[in-house]
Amino acid sequence: MQCSYCEWRCELSADSHGVCRMYYADREEIKERFPNRWSYAVSRVESLPFYHAHPGSRSLTIGTTGCNFKCRYCSNAYIALQDPDTLSEHIYSMTPEELVGMAKKLNCHNIVFNVNEPTVSLPALLQLKEIAKKAALPMGCLTNAYGTEESTELLASIFDFINVGLKGFTSKFYREYIGVNKADPILRNIRRLAGIRHVEVTTPVIQDVNDCELEDLAGFLANIDPEIPWHIFRLLPEYEMKDAGYPSIEQISLALESARRKLSYVYFHNFVGSDWVNTACPECGMEVIERLSLGCGGDKLNYFHCHGNQCPRCGYGIKMYGGFIPPLKERMGTA
Amino acid sequence: MSLAIVDAREWQNLLDLRTGKKAQDERSQTLMLRGILRKHPYPGDVDILSNQWVTDTALDLIGAYDPQLVCVVYAHQYFAGRYTPMSEGRRIAMIENVFAEIERFINESGYTPVIVGSGDMVKLAGEIDLSKVDGLAISSHWSARYAGLHRASARDLDYVSSNPAIERVVRRDEWISLFPGTSYQADRIPEYLLVAREGWTFVTTGTPMRKSLRIPGESFWIPLSATLGEAATITEIRALIHANLGNEKVALIIVEGVGIHDFPIPYTPCGNKADWHYYEPGDGLYLTISTGTHQVFAHPSGYEYHDENDAKREYPLSGYFLDIPQHTLASDFPGKSIAVGNHSMFVHTIFGADICLECFARNLYNQGCLGVIHRFK
Numbered sequence: 001m002q003c004s005y006c007e008w009r010c011e012l013s014a015d016s017h018g019v020c021r022m023y024y025a026d027r028e029e030i031k032e033r034f035p036n037r038w039s040y041a042v043s044r045v046e047s048l049p050f051y052h053a054h055p056g057s058r059s060l061t062i063g064t065t066g067c068n069f070k071c072r073y074c075s076n077a078y079i080a081l082q083d084p085d086t087l088s089e090h091i092y093s094m095t096p097e098e099l100v101g102m103a104k105k106l107n108c109h110n111i112v113f114n115v116n117e118p119t120v121s122l123p124a125l126l127q128l129k130e131i132a133k134k135a136a137l138p139m140g141c142l143t144n145a146y147g148t149e150e151s152t153e154l155l156a157s158i159f160d161f162i163n164v165g166l167k168g169f170t171s172k173f174y175r176e177y178i179g180v181n182k183a184d185p186i187l188r189n190i191r192r193l194a195g196i197r198h199v200e201v202t203t204p205v206i207q208d209v210n211d212c213e214l215e216d217l218a219g220f221l222a223n224i225d226p227e228i229p230w231h232i233f234r235l236l237p238e239y240e241m242k243d244a245g246y247p248s249i250e251q252i253s254l255a256l257e258s259a260r261r262k263l264s265y266v267y268f269h270n271f272v273g274s275d276w277v278n279t280a281c282p283e284c285g286m287e288v289i290e291r292l293s294l295g296c297g298g299d300k301l302n303y304f305h306c307h308g309n310q311c312p313r314c315g316y317g318i319k320m321y322g323g324f325i326p327p328l329k330e331r332m333g334t335a
Numbered sequence: 336m337s338l339a340i341v342d343a344r345e346w347q348n349l350l351d352l353r354t355g356k357k358a359q360d361e362r363s364q365t366l367m368l369r370g371i372l373r374k375h376p377y378p379g380d381v382d383i384l385s386n387q388w389v390t391d392t393a394l395d396l397i398g399a400y401d402p403q404l405v406c407v408v409y410a411h412q413y414f415a416g417r418y419t420p421m422s423e424g425r426r427i428a429m430i431e432n433v434f435a436e437i438e439r440f441i442n443e444s445g446y447t448p449v450i451v452g453s454g455d456m457v458k459l460a461g462e463i464d465l466s467k468v469d470g471l472a473i474s475s476h477w478s479a480r481y482a483g484l485h486r487a488s489a490r491d492l493d494y495v496s497s498n499p500a501i502e503r504v505v506r507r508d509e510w511i512s513l514f515p516g517t518s519y520q521a522d523r524i525p526e527y528l529l530v531a532r533e534g535w536t537f538v539t540t541g542t543p544m545r546k547s548l549r550i551p552g553e554s555f556w557i558p559l560s561a562t563l564g565e566a567a568t569i570t571e572i573r574a575l576i577h578a579n580l581g582n583e584k585v586a587l588i589i590v591e592g593v594g595i596h597d598f599p600i601p602y603t604p605c606g607n608k609a610d611w612h613y614y615e616p617g618d619g620l621y622l623t624i625s626t627g628t629h630q631v632f633a634h635p636s637g638y639e640y641h642d643e644n645d646a647k648r649e650y651p652l653s654g655y656f657l658d659i660p661q662h663t664l665a666s667d668f669p670g671k672s673i674a675v676g677n678h679s680m681f682v683h684t685i686f687g688a689d690i691c692l693e694c695f696a697r698n699l700y701n702q703g704c705l706g707v708i709h710r711f712k
Contacts, residue, residue: 039544042641058641075700078545092466092538105471106540106641115544234343236700249346272652272695272702273341273348275357292355292651295343295695295702300651302355327647 001025005151006068006119007185021084022066022120034084035124038099039063039091039115042106046291047298048114050140051267051279052229053161053198054322055289056301059140060103063115064124065091069144070179071167073206077239080116096124096131103137109325113141113159122154129158138322142202145189146180152189161198161321163231164190168203169213169220177209187220194224198321204233204270207247211255218259218266227282227319230263232256233270236296249274265319269293281306283316337659337683338365339652340706341695342372352659352683352707355651367399368690368706377677377694379701381419385411385677385694386436390443392692393675397444404576404668405446405586406686408676409433413592413616414699416456416549430597437588446586449561449576451569451624453616454554454607455594459547460534463500472539473525473637476617476655479550482537483525483637495529503530503611510631513609520632528636530611541640543698551592551615558595558602568606569620573627573664580668587664587686589624591616591678616678618655621685625664633660652705654697656684659709663687671712683707 003010003018003025010018012025023030045057065084067074074081094102103111111132118125118141125139132139140161147155155162164186168174171182193199201221205211214232221228232252237244253268253276260266264282268274272295279289288306293299305312309320337352338360347369351358375392378384386409393407412429415421421429441448465472469488474481484491484504495504505528511521531537533553559566563579566572576585595604607613607620609629614620622630634640634655643657650656665672666687674688683691683705691707 040540041544042540044644092464094466098467102466102540236702246344249343271343271346272705273343273350275348294651296697296700 001028001030003030004148005030005122006146007148007180008068009148020066020068020117020120022064032121032123034065036093036095037064037091038094039079040099040102042108043112044298044300045110045112046301048112048140048142048163049202049231049269049299050112050161050163050200051231051289051291052200052265052320053140054110054138054325055304055320056325056327057109057322058107058325059110059112060099060106060108061112061114062099063113064121065116066120067117068119068146069117072177072239073204073235073237073241073244074239075236076115081239096128099128100131100135100137103132104135108137110138110140112139118143118155118159119147119151122151122158125158126154145186145193147189149188149192152192156193156197159197162193163200163202164193166190166201166203166217168210169216173210173213177206191224194228200229200231202231202233204235205247205252206235206237206241207245207251211247211252214255215258218262222262226262227264229265229267229319230259232266232268234268236270269299271295279318281311281314281316281318284311284314286311286313288312288318338708340365340369340372341652341703342706343703344376347372350652352652353649362711364690364708364711368692368708371395371399371692372704372706375704377696377701377704380411380414380677380694380696380699382411386433389675389677390436390440393440393673394443396673396675396690396692400671400673400690402673402689403580403584403670404665404672404688405444405584406665406672406674406676406682406688407440407586408589408591408678408682409436410591410676410678413453413456413678416592417547418545418699420548430593430599433590433593434599437590440588441586444586445584447563447579447583448586448588449563449572450559450588450590450600451572451605452558452593452595452598452602453589453591453620454557455552455596456549456592457534457552459536459550461500462538463498463531463535465529465537465539468494471639472529472537473639474537474539474541475637475640476634477543478615478617478636479536479547480531480615481636482529482531482539483635484527484529485525485639487527492527495527500532500535501529502532504528505530505611513612514629514631516632520635523638524632524635525637545699552594553613554594554615555606555608555613556595556604557607558593558598559605560598560600560602565603566605569614569624570627570629572605572624576664577668580670587624589621618681618685621681622660622663625685625687626660626662652680653684654680656681659684659687665689666709680705683709
């Protein structure tokens with residue numbers, strides 16, 4: 001039978017597991033090969049990155065195995081692109097209740113799926129959502145948005161805040177570097193998700209490959225909502241592109257000047273000490289959120305000046321999903 | 336104020352090390368360090384050129400600054416040995432390669448070396464899954480041998496006490512009695528420290544996602560090679576170096592992932608232990624060598640590190656460290672000092688040298704380099 005989770009629409013059988021290798025067909029039903037096998041860790045939400053959702057919060061980050069993309073520069077290839085059959089022994093077998101219990105034990109404010117692609121594990125995530133909701137834990141994810149229209153609705157029903165990896169603008173780029181034929185479904189799904197959920201977008205930049213698409217990408221996002229936060233990632237080439245050069249920070253920053261006129265929240269990071277991670281009020285220009293980028297060490301919130309999500313100088317509403325979570329010491333009244 | 340120069344390849348930023356805020360400084364020492372950072376992009380933890388980067392960078396820094404004390408860390412073989420599949424022949428060649436680098440460093444610099452191996456690596460025998468305990472089990476600092484158990488239930492204690500791969504379950508008071516610590520430090524350590532048998536490691540909160548192939552092995556004794564004299568334990572290495580700095584230019588060289596079994600040059604065994612405890616490669620071992628006193632509780636194994644990782648913390652570029660340790664090997668030495676290393680971002684914290692240069696990499700992701708100036712001389 002045909003899989004309906006992503007736009008590959010693979011033919012599944014008992015022995016045929018599709019591009020992601022995570023599903024099989026059993027009597028006209030699509031089932032997961034490795035349900036409830038998870039990896040987990042603790043992170044700051046800014047590190048994932050979400051700059052405009054639950055600022056200052058602690059996330060239980062989770063993942064499974066497998067992916068429906070084959071990005072030539074994948075930074076998680078050791079888990080996302082390996083045969084899930086060989087990896088399933090190395091990750092935890094945890095029920096949704098146990099995973100939510102772990103989030104509670106670690107004092108996490110939310111759960112974010114961020115290691116691989118959530119579309120390859122939607123049934124388990126749907127179960128997890130039910131338990132997380134009872135525990136009042138919002139869920140977020142990073143996705144490549146290559147789901148079908150049907151599974152995109154499912155994704156939106158599970159996740160409250162979503163960061164879409166929009167890796168390029170043209171089908172040519174997606175064919176050559178991502179291994180899928182067309183960009184259209186991704187653009188379609190971003191339009192849909194941005195209308196019903198909090199959405200941020202991340203674009204890894206490969207110099208001389210997709211930096212020429214930045215202008216089109218910014219225009220596309222601005223057309224949906226000029227306040228969509230856009231994260232430009234300086235690509236650290238891994239996997240098949242390990243020997244590629246690191247993109248020039250100065251050149252990319254220059255190329256983003258025009259995007260900054262179209263979009264209110266443009267960030268450029270994934271390298272230590274970036275100058276482009278703070279949030280300025282779109283109305284008056286005051287810096288209302290200060291952050292520090294630690295590159296691979298994750299980004300962190302330094303100061304949050306817009307309590308109530310409003311600019312303290314002009315009162316403009318800063319785009320934000322959820323409220324600021326103060327540091328632990330302040331919450332405990334010891335600072 | 337300590338300055339941090341972040342070098343992300345072809346782009347640098349100058350920050351206040353304590354706050355992470357942008358800083359300005361045009362002094363010659365800063366410009367010199369900027370130039371050396373620019374000249375030596377970091378190849379990556381598991382890149383074969385990683386150790387060569389250490390030698391080349393240290394030699395350039397010596398040429399520019401002329402320090403009396405140099406601290407150098409070679410860690411490529413630890414990272415590659417831990418995660419890269421390799422034959423025994425290739426592993427031995429890798430160790431020969433790092434000692435060839437050390438020899439080149441000594442020959443070209445002319446410094447008197449004090450060489451310490453951080454301990455052997457052994458093949459992974461198995462993993463102890465602690466994800467299902469009722470309490471909270473935490474593994475920190477890539478530790479293989481130790482994990483912390485917090486808020487343990489009776490069922491948890493039964494499980495860990497009867498697990499044949501767990502060598503010992505240490506209560507907090509037993510741990511404290513072994514090493515002197517403050518009440519603040521005692522509050523940070525877990526209720527129980529779990530100690531794995533050699534070859535076994537814990538998988539739980541904090542365990543890196545990459546699967547280890549080899550892990551640090553039993554290292555109650557580690558090799559010390561020094562013509563300056565002997566040190567019976569790692570706490571005596573600092574005094575040995577300080578005693579000779581008036582007459583000699585000394586280089587403390589730490590070689591990670593190499594212990595008594597694989598150390599290819601003459602050495603004496605140096606105690607790396609207290610009772611059942613030995614240091615694994617990491618900040619505890621380094622700080623103990625650097626301060627001359629045991630440093631088990633600075634970042635204790637299995638502590639709830641995530642509770643210290645929020646917006647209010649200082650020294651954001653210094654990994655787990657919430658401040659810069661005092662009374663370290665170089666900070667207590669009035670002469671000039673430098674430190675260079677390729678074991679993550681902690682060289683600038685543990686030695687306290689005037690000028691420090693280290694890779695900025697975490698979980699093997701290479702983000703460039705970090706240069707730190709603690710003092711202008």
